[in-house]
Amino acid sequence: MRERSLRQANWHGHVLAVNAPAGLRRWLTAGGSLTAQLKNHSDSFRVQVLHQHVATCLADEARAIGLHRPGRAWEREVLLRCDNRPVVFAHTVVPMSADASDWPLFSALGERSLGTTLFGDPRVTRGTLEYARLRAGHPLAQRARAALATAGHALPDEQLLYARRCLYRRRQGSLLVTEVFMPTVAALVPRTLNTR
Numbered sequence: 533m534r535e536r537s538l539r540q541a542n543w544h545g546h547v548l549a550v551n552a553p554a555g556l557r558r559w560l561t562a563g564g565s566l567t568a569q570l571k572n573h574s575d576s577f578r579v580q581v582l583h584q585h586v587a588t589c590l591a592d593e594a595r596a597i598g599l600h601r602p603g604r605a606w607e608r609e610v611l612l613r614c615d616n617r618p619v620v621f622a623h624t625v626v627p628m629s630a631d632a633s634d635w636p637l638f639s640a641l642g643e644r645s646l647g648t649t650l651f652g653d654p655r656v657t658r659g660t661l662e663y664a665r666l667r668a669g670h671p672l673a674q675r676a677r678a679a680l681a682t683a684g685h686a687l688p689d690e691q692l693l694y695a696r697r698c699l700y701r702r703r704q705g706s707l708l709v710t711e712v713f714m715p716t717v718a719a720l721v722p723r724t725l726n727t728r
């Protein structure tokens with residue numbers, strides 16, 4: 533049981549349940565596209581693709597994407613960088629049952645933001661946001677730390693990581709986006725005259 537609890541998070545429907553610091557809470561609860569928000573808080577924004585491949589989905593996301601147990605899914609993991617500093621580790625899964633017509637742009641995204649294909653598409657519906665504080669043993673916390681360490685921005689082991697996830701649907705397909713926010717995101721400042 534202990535092993536299971538370390539590798540799975542308690543996802544809550546209300547951000548206050550995870551007791552996130554105020555500076556993070558506003559990001560966790562921000563509506564609309566995270567990409568658009570981050571672009572408005574930086575002079576340069578980049579999606580660094582870590583990988584996009586077939587993998588076994590995580591234990592605490594199987595049911596969310598309609599699987600009875602962890603199974604194969606398309607998995608995309610990226611670091612979102614503001615002014616070249618990684619601020620969000622994002623993990624997206626699409627069940628293999630989805631076909632190309634459900635998410636026509638997903639497989640060829642490259643360094644384009646997934647958000648640009650979700651927001652503005654009238655066929656996409658967005659579910660409710662869920663929030664969690666990830667223990668150090670959660671696979672997404674481990675992957676986020678590894679990605680940050682590789683990028684030269686290692687986090688102390690005791691650093692708490694807060695995440696949110698949201699289920700998107702389009703035609704017969706589902707797509708689950710989980711975003712792990714780095715503490716540095718709280719220091720971003722809006723660009724008031726951003727004309728991009």
Ligand SMILES: C=C(O[C@@H]1C=C(C(=O)O)C=C[C@H]1O)C(=O)O
Nearest residue numbers: 565566567579610622645646647
């Ligand atoms: C869902 C969005 O797309 C963002 C970009 C992602 C990507 O390119 O893989 C993943 C998650 C998001 O942080 C968004 O911008 O809101």
